[in-house]
Amino acid sequence: xxxxxxxxxxxxxxxxxxxxxxxxxxxxxxxxxxxxxxxxxxxxxxxxxxxxxxxxxxxxxxxxxxxxxxxxxxxxxxxxxxxxxxxxxxxxxxxxxxxxxxxxxxxxxxxxxxxxxxxxxxxxxxxxxxxxxxxxxxxxxxxxxxxxxxxxxxxxxxxxxxx
Numbered sequence: 678x679x680x681x682x683x684x685x686x687x688x689x690x691x692x693x694x695x696x697x698x699x700x701x702x703x704x705x706x707x708x709x710x711x712x713x714x715x716x717x718x719x720x721x722x723x724x725x726x727x728x729x730x731x732x733x734x735x736x737x738x739x740x741x742x743x744x745x746x747x748x749x750x751x752x753x754x755x756x757x758x759x760x761x762x763x764x765x766x767x768x769x770x771x772x773x774x775x776x777x778x779x780x781x782x783x784x785x786x787x788x789x790x791x792x793x794x795x796x797x798x799x800x801x802x803x804x805x806x807x808x809x810x811x812x813x814x815x816x817x818x819x820x821x822x823x824x825x826x827x828x829x830x831x832x833x834x835x836x837x838x839x840x
Contacts, residue, residue, distance in 0.1 A: 689712045689728045700783075700810045707786065707825055711770035714821040718762030721746055721814040734813050745812035750803045759798060762818055765793045769825060783829070783836040790826040797822050 681741045724731055725746045734742035745751065751758050772786050805812055 684744075700835050701777075701834055703828050703835070704777050707828050707832070708770055708773040710821050710825050710828070711766045711773060713761055714818060714825070715770065716767035717814055717818050717821065718759045718766060722757055722759035722763060723820070724814070725751055727760050736813075738810065740811045740813060742812040742814050744810045744816060745804055745808060748808055750800070750807065761796070762793075765789070765796075766821075769793070780836075783833040786829040787826070789835045790822065790829040793822045794826045 684836065722836055723740055724734070727743075735742075738744075739800070753761065768789055769786065772789065776782050776785075781820055797815075798816060801819055805813060
């Protein structure tokens with residue numbers, strides 16, 4: 678009877694365990710980058726709905742956020758791509774903070790980051806080869822999600838080694 682109680686309490690302790698050594702720092706970095714991603718996406722969302730031109734992001738025909746953010750490719754099924762970005766970075770932030778102690782968090786972070794990276798790469802392709810115009814905000818978001826993906830992979834590797 679004592680063994681059954683001990684095995685159950687070990688499972689509970691494992692599911693509430695803190696991240697592996699060094700994992701906490703990775704989670705903090707992911708959270709900071711996710712906040713930055715939410716901010717960049719929020720500005721991009723504002724530009725999506727804005728009626729006026731944005732001077733800070735207009736560097737001619739090749740670099741113009743307004744052209745990208747107001748194109749037919751700036752929405753998916755009526756949902757602004759920047760809004761999807763805010764939500765996606767919000768999920769990454771929640772995983773890195775609120776759900777950080779769960780055993781499944783490293784895998785969920787990696788899968789979410791990879792999905793975000795794939796989405797961002799597709800949009801970058803559209804910018805470069807369809808619209809032939811680059812958006813500084815979009816490229817910033819691509820850099821952020823790429824860094825988050827690398828950190829999430831490192832966190833998953835550490836969790837796999839220690840767990």
